[in-house]
Amino acid sequence: MADFLDLGEPPQPAAAAQPYRVLARKYRPQTFNALIGQEAMVRTLENAIRRDRIAHAFLLTGVRGVGKTSTARLIAKALNCIGPDGQGGPTIDPCGVCEPCRAIAEGRHIDVIEMDAASHTGVDDVREIIDASRYAAVSARYKIYIVDEVHMLSKNAFNALLKTLEEPPAHVKFLFATTEVNKVPVTVLSRCQRFDLRRIPAETLATHFAHVAEAEGVAAEPEALALVARAAEGSARDGLSILDQAIAHADLAGGGVQADAVREMLGLSDRNAVRDLLGLVLAADAPGALAAIRRQYDLGVDPAGVMRALLEAVHGVTQVKVGGGDDAALPAEERAAYRDWAGKLSFPLLHRLWQLLLKGHEEVARAALPIETAEMAVLRAIHASTLPDPGDLARRLANGAMPAAAPAATPPTPAEPADRSPATFAALVDLLSDEKQAILAFKLKQGARVVSYAAGEIVFSGSRPIAADTLSDLAAALRTLTGRQWRLSLADVDGAPTLVEAELAAVQARHDEARADATVAAALDAFPGAELIDPPAAQRSFQ
Known part of the structure; x- marks a missing residue:
């Protein structure tokens, strides 16, 4: 008999590799303990199950990804769990090993029906639910319908569901999930126990x-x-x-x-770069701020992302200033910077920066030239950060103190004319008149109420606004006449009387003083209809 060659055990086929499961599916919560950020809802459900006060319909609402569908499946498991020994009842801690728990987790339980309302919007789809709900569950304690994105149902479909939803058979439970609860009819909301799932911190x-x-x-x-x-x-x-x-x-x-x-x-903006940029804005360093934005843009950061990061930084500083405490998720150096800024910046300035940056973010989001729009928004914020606070101006004026002059935005170069800044606003208007700017001088005499005046800076009262073209013409004229840039702004406080008003008040004061003289009074009495007039020079001073 021939010998047979022993080749050993035949090779076994390699075990099939498990397909990769994305983390969002792999770590979907299988118990209420694993459902993060929704402790209040879990506590309510636990109390309802323990007291046997289980609603016939639940509505779960919240933003995407907070666990609405996962919660609906957990509720289905909790209501249908029979325990490892097959003798258990509804529980907030489903065992996960009994047949109902495993079948529901794997999505194959015949009595737990999941429906996507986005693709089943009509009356016929709802009618199938209504007809099937009349029959008892095949193997579970409850027949459960999970309807995702329920707000997508049509109006007629909602109306068809109302009667069954209000008085369902005892063996049926409805679980609705939606991201847009405002689109669900009130008649449906009133028939459901509603749970608002929070954003997870x-x-x-x-x-x-x-x-x-x-x-x-x-x-x-x-x-x-x-x-x-x-x-x-x-x-x-x-x-x-x-x-x-x-x-x-x-x-x-x-x-x-x-x-x-x-x-x-x-594509996030580097947080260190954002802090540097905000520091440049607060320091009124326009060239440095523009260069910083361009560096971020060259690295591929979206301009809208830069504006959003600046908004987050200003919000973070404001939170620290009101005593909100540090954000533990921020790096230590960022928390230190926020505390430092919170001690130096006033609430009005922070609020003004927030409004300007928010407006800039909106403009960047819809702009044809996003990076250029972001640069202009930051320049606007820089300009606003250097303006005096209106409230502070009002307090200082009330106390009889005028604000200190701010440094000129751009010092004159040797080639420019020497500084000829007048000492007073009246002298400035006279200078304009002498330089053949009669129309501009007339507008300022008649309409300008000055809050504060200093060489290089004028703050006008916003209670009597000056036209934008007048301010533009004045800035250009002052640049030529004085050899320096002037900062012109409006403050929402009452200013001094106009030059015309002041001169008329002075004339009236002189007339009143003259009438108080006994000789002048006798003359006026002797000549009825006589009037007091100023010399021609005085008349010309305010005409």
């Missing part, structure tokens, strides 16, 4: 992402996770998707998840 998300990164065996910098959490804007799903991308980006780079890489991936 950035700190909570960062902690959660740290656990996920550890479970995935990936090193991650705390600042990188904080950036991911901020970009998620309260959405766990969005944050996990960003973290998924960051991990892939880190693998390609050969390292862990690093803050610089995340910032580059998201």
Whole structure:
């Protein structure tokens, strides 16, 4: 008999590789304890289940990615769990091992029906639910309908559902989820127990992402996770998707998840650069601020992102100033900078910066030239940061003190004429008259009420506004006549009388003083109809 060659055990087929699951699906919460940021809702559900006060319809609302659909599935598991021994009842802690729990988690339970209202909007789709709800559950305790994005149902579909929703069979529960609760009819809202799922705080998300990164065996910098959490804007799903991308980006780079890489991936403005830019704005360093914006733009940062980062910085400083405390998600050096600015900047200045930057952000978002618009917005903010505070001006005027003169914006060069700044506003108007600027001088005599005057700066009262073209003409004339730039602005306070008003008041005072003289009074009595007049020179001074 021939010998057979022993070849050993035949090779076994390699186990099929498990398909990759994105983090948002892999770490979908399977218990209420794993549902982050929604403690108040979980507590209410727990009390309702323990007291056997379970509503027949639930409405879950909130922004994307906060756990609406996950919560609906958890409620379905909680209501249908039978425990490992098959004898359990509804519980806030479903076992996860019984057949109903496993079937619901895998999306194959015959009595838990999920429907996307975005693709099933009509009456016929709702009619199928109504007809099927009459029949008892096949194997579960409750037949549960989960309708996602319920606001997409048509008006007729909502109307068809109302009667069944108000008086459903005892074995049926409805779970609705929506991101736009304002589009759900009030008649439906009144028939549901409503839960508003909150945005998840950035700190909570960062902690959660740290656990996920550890479970995935990936090193991650705390600042990188904080950036991911901020970009998620309260959405766990969005944050996990960003973290998924960051991990892939880190693998390609050969390292862990690093803050610089995340910032580059998201196209975020560097926080150090933002602090430097805000410092340049507050220091009124226009060339430096423009150069800083261009550097960010050259690195690929969106101009709108720069404006948004400046807004966040101003908001952060204001929060510190009102005693809101430090944001733990911020780097230590950023918290220190905010505290320093909060001690130096006034509330009016912070509010003014916020309004100017907010307007700039809106302009950049719709501008045909975004980077140029961002530069102009920052220049506007720089100009506003150097203006005196109207409230401070009013207080100083009330106390009899005039504001100190601000330094000239641009010192004259040797080639420019010497500084001929008049000592008073009246002298300035006379100078304009002498230089054949009679029309401009006349407008200023008649309409300008001065709040403060100093060489290089005039603050006019906004209670009697001066036309913009008059201010423009005045700035140009002063530049030529005095050899320096002048800062002209309006303040919402009452200023001094106009030159005409002041001269008329002076004439009236002289007339009153003359009438008080006994000789003049006797003359006026002796000659009825006689009037007091000023010399021609006095008349010419205010005509």
